Amino acid sequence: MSIQEVVVPDIGNFKDVEVIELLVNVGDTIAADDALITVESDKAAMDIPAPMAGTVKELKVKVGDKVSQGSPILLLETARAHTAGAAKPAATAPVVTAFTPPAAETVATVPPPSRPLPEVPAPIAPRERPDPVAARPEFSSDKPAHASPAVRRFARELGADLARIKGSGPHGRILKEDVQAWIKAELSRPTGASAGAAGGGLEVAPAPVVDFARFGDIDTQPLSRIKKLSGANLHRNWVTAPHVTQFDEADITDLEEFRRSMLDEAGKRGVKLTLLAFLIKAVVNALRAYPQFNASLAPDGEHLILKKYFHIGFAVDTPDGLVVPVIREVNRKDVLDIARELGELSARARERKLKVEEMQGGCFTISSLGGIGGTAFTPIIHCPEVAILGVSRGAMKPVWNDKSKTFEPRLTLPLSLSYDHRVIDGADGARFTSHLRLMLSDVRRLLL
Ligand code: CAO
Numbered sequence: 361m362s363i364q365e366v367v368v369p370d371i372g373n374f375k376d377v378e379v380i381e382l383l384v385n386v387g388d389t390i391a392a393d394d395a396l397i398t399v400e401s402d403k404a405a406m407d408i409p410a411p412m413a414g415t416v417k418e419l420k421v422k423v424g425d426k427v428s429q430g431s432p433i434l435l436l437e438t439a440r441a442h443t444a445g446a447a448k449p450a451a452t453a454p455v456v457t458a459f460t461p462p463a464a465e466t467v468a469t470v471p472p473p474s475r476p477l478p479e480v481p482a483p484i485a486p487r488e489r490p491d492p493v494a495a496r497p498e499f500s501s502d503k504p505a506h507a508s509p510a511v512r513r514f515a516r517e518l519g520a521d522l523a524r525i526k527g528s529g530p531h532g533r534i535l536k537e538d539v540q541a542w543i544k545a546e547l548s549r550p551t552g553a554s555a556g557a558a559g560g561g562l563e564v565a566p567a568p569v570v571d572f573a574r575f576g577d578i579d580t581q582p583l584s585r586i587k588k589l590s591g592a593n594l595h596r597n598w599v600t601a602p603h604v605t606q607f608d609e610a611d612i613t614d615l616e617e618f619r620r621s622m623l624d625e626a627g628k629r630g631v632k633l634t635l636l637a638f639l640i641k642a643v644v645n646a647l648r649a650y651p652q653f654n655a656s657l658a659p660d661g662e663h664l665i666l667k668k669y670f671h672i673g674f675a676v677d678t679p680d681g682l683v684v685p686v687i688r689e690v691n692r693k694d695v696l697d698i699a700r701e702l703g704e705l706s707a708r709a710r711e712r713k714l715k716v717e718e719m720q721g722g723c724f725t726i727s728s729l730g731g732i733g734g735t736a737f738t739p740i741i742h743c744p745e746v747a748i749l750g751v752s753r754g755a756m757k758p759v760w761n762d763k764s765k766t767f768e769p770r771l772t773l774p775l776s777l778s779y780d781h782r783v784i785d786g787a788d789g790a791r792f793t794s795h796l797r798l799m800l801s802d803v804r805r806l807l808l
Contacts, residue, residue: 363417364438366396368408368431371716376426377401380585384434388416395713396433397421400516400585406716414438507534515539517583519592540566547599586681597743601780605738605750608793610800612754613771618803626696635754635773636674636728637699642799642806643724643749644670644690650792652784654723656744664783673722673742674702676709683709684742686722695807730754730773739778746783747792750776773800 371377381398384390395407414436421433505522507515514536515522525542527534547564572578583591612635619633626633647654647670656665670691673684685705687698708714725742728751739750752774758767775796779789799806 362438364412364414364436365420366411366433366436368399368427368429368433370429371399371406371408372720374399374401375428377428379421379423379425379427382419382421382423383407384416384419386416386419390414390416390436393713399427400589407712408433409713409715410436412436412438505534506532511536511539517588517592518543519596584680586678586683590682593743594740598740601741601743601746602782603738603741603778604781604784604786604789605776605778606786606789606793607736608775608777608790608797609757609772610775610797611759611770612773612800615800615803615806616754616771626699629696629700631696631700632703633696633699634702635730636726636751637695637702638800638803638806639726639728639749639751640672640674640687640690640698640702641695642796643672643726645799645806646792646795647724648691649795650788652788653747653779653792655746655783657746657780657783667723669723671721671723673719673725673745674706675725675727676706678710678712680712683714683719684722684725685709685714685718686720688721724748726751734774736774736776739776741778741780743780747777747779747789749796750778752776 377399378401379397380400383395383397390396390410391413392411393409396410398407400406416434417437418435419433420435421427421431425431427433505512505525506527507522511534512522515525515534518539520539520543522534522539525534525538526532528538529535544564544566615638616635619635619638622633651666652664654667654670656667657663658665669689671686671688672690673686676683676685685708687693687701687705690698693701705714705718708718722742722745724745725739725748727739727748729737730751730753732753734752735755736752737750739748741748754771754773756769757772759770759772760766761768775793777789777793777796779792784792
């Protein structure tokens, strides 16, 4: 038996994030990868998983505490001794710092916070566009913000960083009006990276405050945590990237026939072979042909960063809201591998077990509503990516065959490609969906 101290791992750029939920109690027996706590910054919420199995001996945090990389989370009694060197070196797996108790059952004292941490690899860059507002150090973010819980909640909902807002209340207390004024000022401020070279801020009229109860019965429900966080990001992406959506249709009759013929074989290997796996394959093929789609605008707004890797994100509808896990190195995987990963990642997304790094580093996102319905929609680009493919429900349609001069029933798949017009021209948008159409209509090309 040994006692291990589990500390907050490398969590990217996040510092002083708030513990919003304790997911284990003293005495709990936990398995490796079980979620221990949930932390939340103004940009994301994440679960910190256990690096190893054991029994929780002592909790070192409580709800409301602020933690950063290296902050102790809990003491874990494990079956075998670990050393710092033996701890999992994954970028975001919690770092475990072992300290040898004098006797096997003795719990060592908590090392001071200044204790040097084991080296961990550099984190994968977060998928959000670097926040140009956060880059301006007008106010020190080291100082804890002076604000009531209600104002904190309000600021969190709007994606406002309290550390950069000057309070006008007594003793510099931040008031709701200060948050509103700050948001308004930020929205109207020209920002090189987010508004693009054109500059010019946004003047947005405040939303009207309506007392809906005057007109009939109402019920007020809190938004889920993921909705609040993704809402702020979606809003930013929508207003900062000029979107154009190109619509197209692909003939997937043969592809669907092939998929159905492979279902049993895939099933025997424990894989649910869905259309989405083929779509991901087709997208990578199109990204190779049109590299400007596998790119991001540099923060200076003057350069394009072209990626030589192919990591594809896909939107998963979970009870808590939308999350986007990423399948890595898709170009090196076959359709069955992709389908297996799709199944595993979406299952873990719905169980809230995704790790932070599993949602980072994406190059391009697919949002498939095909299992639900609809004919077309306008997906919002997952910035700093420059394009996203929306997929609606396939349907049988009469398609004119010029050779036989007849209409033929063909299974057609609606595609909706939104792209950032600062980076991609309309002609290339149409070329990209045409390429996808070609790939999806000829399964041999797709699997080559
Ligand atoms: N046309 C017709 N049928 C389709 C289809 C399409 N485009 N796509 C999927 N289907 C069918 C599947 O074949 C499956 O049928 P069976 O049960 O008979 O096999 C059924 O619909 C359900 O598919 P699925 O949704 O479970 O599987 P998937 O691989 O297609 O999608 C996932 C997985 C994770 C993308 C999906 O479950 C999901 O969460 N979609 C919602 C994404 C979302 O919310 N996007 C909006 C984001 S806002 O931009």
